[in-house]
Each structure stands twice: as C-alpha cells, then as structure tokens.
Amino acid sequence: MRVHNFNAGPAVLPLEVLKEVQAEMLDYRGNGLSVMEMSHRSKAYNEIITDAQATMLRLMGLGDDYVALFLQGGASTQFLMIPMNFCPEGKVANYIDTGAWATKAWKEAKKIGKEYHVAATSEDKAFTYIPKTWKLSENPAYLHITTNNTIRGSEWKIDPDVPAGVPLIADMSSNFLSRPLDFAKYDVMYGGAQKNIGPAGATFVVMRKTMLEKVNPGLPTMLDYNTHVSKGSMFNTPPAFAIYVIGKVLHWIEDNGGLEARKAYNEKKAAYLYDIFDSSDFYQGTVVPEDRSFMNIPFRLPTEELEKKFIAEAAEKGMIGLKGHRSVGGCRASVYNSLPMESAQALAAFMLEFEKNNK
Numbered sequence: 001m002r003v004h005n006f007n008a009g010p011a012v013l014p015l016e017v018l019k020e021v022q023a024e025m026l027d028y029r030g031n032g033l034s035v036m037e038m039s040h041r042s043k044a045y046n047e048i049i050t051d052a053q054a055t056m057l058r059l060m061g062l063g064d065d066y067v068a069l070f071l072q073g074g075a076s077t078q079f080l081m082i083p084m085n086f087c088p089e090g091k092v093a094n095y096i097d098t099g100a101w102a103t104k105a106w107k108e109a110k111k112i113g114k115e116y117h118v119a120a121t122s123e124d125k126a127f128t129y130i131p132k133t134w135k136l137s138e139n140p141a142y143l144h145i146t147t148n149n150t151i152r153g154s155e156w157k158i159d160p161d162v163p164a165g166v167p168l169i170a171d172m173s174s175n176f177l178s179r180p181l182d183f184a185k186y187d188v189m190y191g192g193a194q195k196n197i198g199p200a201g202a203t204f205v206v207m208r209k210t211m212l213e214k215v216n217p218g219l220p221t222m223l224d225y226n227t228h229v230s231k232g233s234m235f236n237t238p239p240a241f242a243i244y245v246i247g248k249v250l251h252w253i254e255d256n257g258g259l260e261a262r263k264a265y266n267e268k269k270a271a272y273l274y275d276i277f278d279s280s281d282f283y284q285g286t287v288v289p290e291d292r293s294f295m296n297i298p299f300r301l302p303t304e305e306l307e308k309k310f311i312a313e314a315a316e317k318g319m320i321g322l323k324g325h326r327s328v329g330g331c332r333a334s335v336y337n338s339l340p341m342e343s344a345q346a347l348a349a350f351m352l353e354f355e356k357n358n359k
C-alpha cells in the first residue's frame, strides 16, 4: 500500500509516472536495456533529454529565446553559480531574503567575495511574510528572489517588477510548475527537481539566452553556464535517469490540463488545511494569510508533546513526512504538484479527529 506522502523533498511522484517507469524498466521501448544503462550519447537518450527540455519550455509558455538545462549539484550549487556568472566587478548582487534558502543564496555571494545587498528581508518577523517593498542598491547586477519558502511556508503571489536592464533571477525549487507565473518576466529560474517535478539528482535551470552575454569571463568550465548551454546540457554525463523521470512528470502535467489545472488542483488541496487553521485555535498556521504557500504548509499545535503525538498517530494511519524542518520545529505538510487530492482530504479528516480527541 502506498502512503500519503507529505515529504518536503524528495517527495511524492505521480503514480501513473511510476507505473510507466516500472513498465519500461527492463527494456526501454524495444532498446533491450533500461534508461539507467543507456549511453547518454545514444539516439534514444537524445530524444529523452531534448523532449524534456522542450516540454518544460512549452509548459512555461516560453519560446526559443530561452534555454532549459538539467545540471547537477542542486539548487545549492546555483547559489554559487549565479553570482559567479552574473555579478561582475563594480556591480552589486541584490537579494530579497524570505527565509533559510534565500539567506543561503546571498551568503554564497558574500562567500565568494561579491558585493551584495539585501534589498528587503522578513527576518524582523521570523520570515512569516513576503516583503512588499524593497530598495535596490546602486548598480544592481540582478535581483534574486525565492518564489516559495519551503521551510517557512510563504510564497510570492506576484512576479516582482524590476527596473529595465536589471535581470530577475529566482530560486523556484519548491513551487516550480505548480501554477502559471509570468515566466517571461524572469531571466533565470532554477531549482532542485526533487520537490515538484521529479526525483533527486537533477537541477533545472531555465535561462533567457541573452543572459549568456553577461557571463563573467575566465570561469571554471563546469561552473560556466556557457559550457552547458553550448552543449545542450550534455557537456558531461547528465543525471540521465532523473531527467527521464522528469520528462514523464512534465508530460503528466501537460496531459492533465497544464499549469492552470495544477493551480486549481493545488489551491483546493491547500484549502483543506488552511480552512482548518482559520476555523480552529488548536492548529496555528505560521504565515500571514495573504502570503501562505500552496506547496508547504507549516503549523503548530498547542504543545510540542501534542505535535509529537500528532506526527506519530498520523504515521500509523499512513500519513508520513509531517515533521517540521529541524530548524523551526512544529509540523509541516508539503502538498506538492503530485500529491493526490485524497491525501489532503485524509490529512484534513485526521486533523479534525485528532483535535476532537486531544482538546
């Protein structure tokens, strides 16, 4: 029996996709081997990766002025590559700090000796909201935001405006393709695949091609975006199996109505939990209502003992992954793209029952 999987990442994948992978495992479409065993230079694999890249851009409504890459090293390596490639001498890397991952992004710019500026932060209120105003530095190299805050559970509901000529760069790890965004407003979008679009091991990067003109010269080969763009994400061996599964998830999104349909489905799922927060004082949401995430939903119970009991009893009922991030404690339900409605319904029903029994 499959569990209700509220893990924050790696996370739940669509059952249909897993079944397809299973069916193709021993013999991928008559090639007599699995995708894991295939040369990444083979014709069959070339079709897999180019189709995944094209499907991603199509879902985002982007044309051939953008390029999609699958790299390794996680979103965490992008924290380094972004300032390394796009912040030249004499310019300042700008960041909006909305919680742990956003903080790590600007700290990496600092670590490699780049000028940086935190244009706004919600640290004053424990990252429980998204700043509505910000002030860029002089000579900004770019503005970097984190569209969804996986640990704190806040999410940008707008695509921020930037002055002409200032690239907008976003870590979209935990809400990528969960709803339509104005993707063409962004110049670089990246994230770990393991939250919303596939298994761990691949990092997606979608970039406006003109950004390549800005890449700092003399970078190490693997950390230079030009290397990967010029070779179609195949300079070296890509995370081949992960990309294959991602391709299937992207088609699953497309075949089920695309991003508009995802948005409606995901909002409905999240509403099962948020409605409980709004009608009970037993469960406390941790984010101001207007900035609540549709993907990661942290909450507190009256005591830590009750939180432990809640997590343990939920696990007994086949609902896993409900422990909050170790840095903040409490509970968190991640209700990503591939989580079925029934899982959210089951959790909501359990929450009401638990409240009744423990009030």
Ligand SMILES: *Cc1c(COP(=O)(O)O)cnc(C)c1O
Binding pocket: 009, 073, 074, 075, 076, 077, 101, 146, 148, 149, 150, 171, 172, 173, 174, 191, 192, 193, 195
């Ligand atoms: C998980 C996560 C990361 C880290 O991703 P890795 O692929 O593990 O490096 C970065 N940013 C956000 C918003 C995340 O949710």
